[in-house]
Amino acid sequence: MFTPKNKGLFVDVSEFSILAARTSSYKLPIVIEEIGELPLAGTSNEEVRQFLEELVDYKGATYFVSRCGVYPENRFVRYFEAESVNKAKDPQYLTNVLESEFEVDPANSFVSILDARDGSDLDFESAVTRKIAFCGGSNEDLQKTQDTLLGYGLYPDRMELGSVSTLGGLCDYTRFNSINSPILFFELTSEAATIFIQSKGQLEVARPIPVGLDSIYPILQRELGLKDESSARKLFFSNTFDFAEMGSKLMRKVIKELQASAGFYEVQTGQTIDRLFISILPKNLSWVAKTISDALGLEIMQPSYEAWLNSLNVKVSEGVELMNLGSRWMGLFSLMGEYHLREEVTSE
Amino acid sequence: MSKKKDLQPYWRPNVRIVETLPDIKVVRTDFIINFIAVSLVVITGVYLLQREYRVFALSRSISNLEQQINVSNADNNKNLKLNQRFFEAANYVLELQSFYSAPFRPYHLIAELTQSKPEEMRFTKLSLSESVATKGKTVSFNINIRCEVPDLTVLNSFKSILAESTLLKPEGYTATIVESFQAKNVQTGFFPCSVSVVIKPIDEKSKKDKK
Numbered sequence: 067m068f069t070p071k072n073k074g075l076f077v078d079v080s081e082f083s084i085l086a087a088r089t090s091s092y093k094l095p096i097v098i099e100e101i102g103e104l105p106l107a108g109t110s111n112e113e114v115r116q117f118l119e120e121l122v123d124y125k126g127a128t129y130f131v132s133r134c135g136v137y138p139e140n141r142f143v144r145y146f147e148a149e150s151v152n153k154a155k156d157p158q159y160l161t162n163v164l165e166s167e168f169e170v171d172p173a174n175s176f177v178s179i180l181d182a183r184d185g186s187d188l189d190f191e192s193a194v195t196r197k198i199a200f201c202g203g204s205n206e207d208l209q210k211t212q213d214t215l216l217g218y219g220l221y222p223d224r225m226e227l228g229s230v231s232t233l234g235g236l237c238d239y240t241r242f243n244s245i246n247s248p249i250l251f252f253e254l255t256s257e258a259a260t261i262f263i264q265s266k267g268q269l270e271v272a273r274p275i276p277v278g279l280d281s282i283y284p285i286l287q288r289e290l291g292l293k294d295e296s297s298a299r300k301l302f303f304s305n306t307f308d309f310a311e312m313g314s315k316l317m318r319k320v321i322k323e324l325q326a327s328a329g330f331y332e333v334q335t336g337q338t339i340d341r342l343f344i345s346i347l348p349k350n351l352s353w354v355a356k357t358i359s360d361a362l363g364l365e366i367m368q369p370s371y372e373a374w375l376n377s378l379n380v381k382v383s384e385g386v387e388l389m390n391l392g393s394r395w396m397g398l399f400s401l402m403g404e405y406h407l408r409e410e411v412t413s414e
Numbered sequence: 415m416s417k418k419k420d421l422q423p424y425w426r427p428n429v430r431i432v433e434t435l436p437d438i439k440v441v442r443t444d445f446i447i448n449f450i451a452v453s454l455v456v457i458t459g460v461y462l463l464q465r466e467y468r469v470f471a472l473s474r475s476i477s478n479l480e481q482q483i484n485v486s487n488a489d490n491n492k493n494l495k496l497n498q499r500f501f502e503a504a505n506y507v508l509e510l511q512s513f514y515s516a517p518f519r520p521y522h523l524i525a526e527l528t529q530s531k532p533e534e535m536r537f538t539k540l541s542l543s544e545s546v547a548t549k550g551k552t553v554s555f556n557i558n559i560r561c562e563v564p565d566l567t568v569l570n571s572f573k574s575i576l577a578e579s580t581l582l583k584p585e586g587y588t589a590t591i592v593e594s595f596q597a598k599n600v601q602t603g604f605f606p607c608s609v610s611v612v613i614k615p616i617d618e619k620s621k622k623d624k625k
Contacts (some may be wrong), residue, residue, distance in 0.1 A: 129438055136429075178427035185425030203428060208429055221438055225430035234425020405424040 073099070075122050075132040077220060078228055078398040081256055082106060082348045084114060084218075085398040088121045092133065092135035092223070094404060095379035098386050101398075105348065107303065114218040129221035135228035135397050136215070137346070138207040143229050143260060144168045145182055145272035148196045155190050164200060177202040178230075181271040185234045185405065199269050201230045228397045229253055232263055232345045233269065235400025238408065242374050248335075250328055250364060251343045254354065256280050259320065259413045261327045263339065271331055275323040282316050289315060305350045313357030321361045328362060343367040346394055355393075368392065371399055449539065494528070512544065516555065517584035517613070526582075530575040536562045547614075554614035557582075562604035567609050569593055581613060589613045 074089035074096060085103045090097040104117040124130050146163060148154035160179060164170045170177065179188040182197035203211075208225075214220050236251055248270070251262040257278045263271035279302070288297040289312060301307055309316065328339050342364035344355045359366045371388045375381070380402045382388055388395075422428055513520070520542055531537065539560035546553055563569045573593050576582060582589040595607035 127438070129436070156527075157579070176429050176431075178422070178429070180427070187422050187427070203429065205431070209431055209434060212431055212434065216436065221435070222430045224426070224428045226426050227429060231426050237425065401426070403426075 072131070073122055075118070075130055075131050075220075076134075076398055076401045077215075078135040078395075078401065079215065079218075080137050080346045080397070082230065082346060084117065085395060086118065086121055087398055087402075089380075089402070094407070095381060096402065097381045097383050098375070098402075099383050099405065101386055109326060111217045111219075113119075118219060124219065129216065129219055131223045132215075132220045133224040133226070133401050134215055134220060134222045135226050135231050135401050136211045137228045137255060138203040139257060140207045141201075141203040141227050141229060142168065142170060142274070143199060143201045143227070143233065143262070143272045143295075144170075144274075145269055145413075146198045146200060148198060151194055153197055154188070154196050154198055155193050157190055160198070160200075168200060170200070170202070174206070175204050176208055179356075180230075184267070185230075185237065187271075197268070197270075199230075199272060201227055203227065214246045224401075226401060228346070229260060231400040232397040233264065233272075234405060235396045235403055236343055237264050237267040237269065238378075238400075238403055238405045239369055239374050239396070240264065241408070242377055245317075245341070247341065248331070248337050248339045249341045249343050250324065250339050250362070252321070252324065252346070252358065253345050254279060254347060259323075261324060263327070263331050265335075265337060270335070271327060275320070275325065276325065277319050281319065285316055285318075303348075303350065309353045310356065312359060313353050317357050317361070321358060324358060324362060337339050339364060341365050341367045343369075343393055343396075345397055348394070349392070352392070364394075369396060371395065375399060375402070378405075378408070453570050491552070505614070512553075516544075517587055518581055522581060524580060527557075530572070530579060532568050532571055532575075533562075534568050535572055538562060539608075552615045554612060557611040559609040559611075561607055561609065562599070562602065563595075563607055564604055566605060566607075568594060569595060569605070569609070573609065576609070576611060582613060584613070586616055587613050588616050 072091065074092040076087045076089060078085040083106050085101070086103075087101045088099045090099060092256070093108055097321070100121055102117065102121050106113060106114075118124075118130065121320055122130055144167075146167070148159075148163075151297060153159050161172050164177065178201050180199040180201065181193065181195045182190050182199040183195055188195075188198060212222060212225060215225065232253070233251065236249065239245075241250060244268055247262050248265040251264060253260045253262070255278055257280055259275045259278050261271060261273055261275060262269065283298040283302060284297045286292070286302060287295055288301065290301070292298045292301065302309075314321070332338055339362075342355065342359045342362065344358070344366070347354055355366050358364070375388075380399070454486075512517060523542065524540070527540065537559060539558070541556075541558045543556045543558075544553055545556060561569075561572075563572075570593075573591055576591050577589075582591075590612045592610045592612075594610075595605045598605050
C-alpha cells in the first residue's frame with residue numbers, strides 16, 4: 067500500500083545493441099520514464115549492468131526483474147497455410163509440418179503456434195484459421211540467451227522473441243494507422259535474415275533467406291582488397307566508410323531474395339507492397355535500408371511511436387523524446403503492447 | 415508445443431526457461447512495514463474512536479447529571495428552607511431550655527423585685543441577661559435595674575433588701591450587687607440610678623481554698 071510501485075524495465079537485446087526503457091510499472095497504463103541505448107561491441111557484462119543501473123535502481127539485488135526481447139541465433143518464425151481448418155487444429159499434423167517443411171526438431175525446441183491473423187495462441191479446440199505462424203528456437207539457444215540476460219543482471223519475467231514481438235508491434239501499428247497496403251518487414255542479423263510480409267495487421271509471409279551480414283563481409287573484403295574478413299567486419303560497423311555507393315553490390319544477394327519474395331507475393335495476391343520496414347540494424351547501417359528501398363522502389367517506413375503507444379495505454383513522460391527514433395526501436399516498444407486489449411481500448 | 419493453458423498475449427510468446435532461472439524469492443520485509451503502518455493506523459483509529467466514545471459517554475452523563483442537579487436543586491432548596499426552619503425552631507427550644515435550666519424563674523424574679531421595691535422607688539428598666547464564662551463554661555446571670563429614687567437612702571434600703579433575698583442566692587450561686595446613681599434630675603426631683611446584680615456559680619476551687 068505504502069511502498070512505491072516497482073518500476074518496469076523493458077530491454078531489447080540484439081547482437082548490435084541494448085535498447086532499454088524504464089517504465090512506471092508493468093501493469094497498464096504505464097509511463098515510459100526514460101530510455102537508453104548501449105551499443106554492444108566487445109561490451110562486458112559489468113558495463114551492461116552499469117548501463118542498466120543508470121536506468122533502474124537494483125536496490126542491492128543481483129537481478130532486476132525485466133521484460134526482454136531477444137534474438138537467439140536459431141530462432142525461427144515461419145508462416146504456414148494449412149489445407150483446411152481441421153488440419154490446422156491437428157497437433158500431430160502441425161508437428162510433422164514443422165519437422166518436414168521447416169526442419170525444426172520439436173523435441174529439442176520451444177515452439178509456439180500463433181494464429182497468423184492476430185498473433186493469438188492457436189487454440190487446437192476452437193481455432194477457425196488455416197493461417198498459422200510457427201515461432202520459437204532451440205532449447206539450447208534459448209538457454210544460452212537466458213544465461214546472457216542473467217549475466218547482465220536481468221531476470222526475465224518475460225523473454226520474448228524480438229522478431230515476433232516486433233512483427234506484432236508492426237501489425238498493430240498498421241491497424242492503428244489504417245495502413246491498407248502490404249508492408250515488407252526485413253530482419254537482418256549476422257547469421258540469419260527473415261522476410262515478413264504483413265497486410266492489414268495479418269502475417270502473410272514469413273520465410274528465412276540463407277544470407278546474413280556475415281555473407282556480406284567476404285564481398286566487402288574482395289571489393290576493397292582487405293586482408294581478411296574480420297577487417298572487413300570492423301570496417302563494416304565503423305562510421306568511417308560510406309557504403310552508399312557500393313551498397314547495391316554488397317546487398318545484391320539480399321536484394322535478389324527480397325525481390326523474389328515480394329514479387330511472388332504481389333503476383334499471388336495482386337497487392338502492391340509500397341513500404342519497407344527494417345528492424346534491429348543500428349544507426350550506422352542505415353544505408354542498408356536505403357539500398358534496399360532504392361532497389362525495390364519502396365518507401366522506408368518511419369514509425370511515429372507516440373500516438374500509437376498512447377493508444378495502447380503507454381504514455382511517454384515529458385523528458386522522453388520519441389520523434390527521431392527509427393524503426394529499430396519498434397522491438398522495444400512492442401514489448402509493452404497488449405494488443406488483445408486493443409479492441410477494449412478503442413471501444414472506450 | 416504451446417497448449418491452451420499457456421495462452422500468451424498476442425504476438426508475444428514467452429520463451430523463457432523457468433526451470434533454469436535462479437530463485438530470486440527473498441524474505442520480503444516490505445509487508446512488515448506495511449503491517450506496522452496499518453497496525454498503527456488501526457490502533458490510532460481505535461484509540462481515537464474510544465476517546466470519542468468516552469467523550470460522548472461523558473457528555474451524556476454530564477448532561478444527565480446536570481439534569482439531576484436541576485431536579486435536586488429544587489429539593490435541596492426545599493430542604494434548606496426546612497433546615498432553616500428547624501434551626502429557628504431549635505433556637506427557640508434552646509432558649510426555652512436555658513430559660514428552664516436557670517436557678518430561678520424570671521417571672522419569680524420580677525415578682526420578687528416588684529414586691530421588695532420600696533414604694534418611693536420607680537423602675538424605668540429591668541433586664542435579665544446570661545453570660546457564659548469561657549473558662550469553666552459557667553453561666554452567670556446579670557440583672558440590670560434602671561430606676562429613680564427621690565432619696566439615696568431608698569436606694570440603699572433596696573440594695574439591703576436585695577442582699578437579703580433568697581431568690582437571688584439560689585443554691586450554689588453567689589450574688590454581687592452594685593449600685594450607682596447620677597445627679598438629681600431637677601425637673602423630676604429624682605435621682606436616676608441603677609442596680610446591677612450578678613448571680614454566678616460559686617467557684618469550687620475557691621471554696622476548697624477557703625476551707
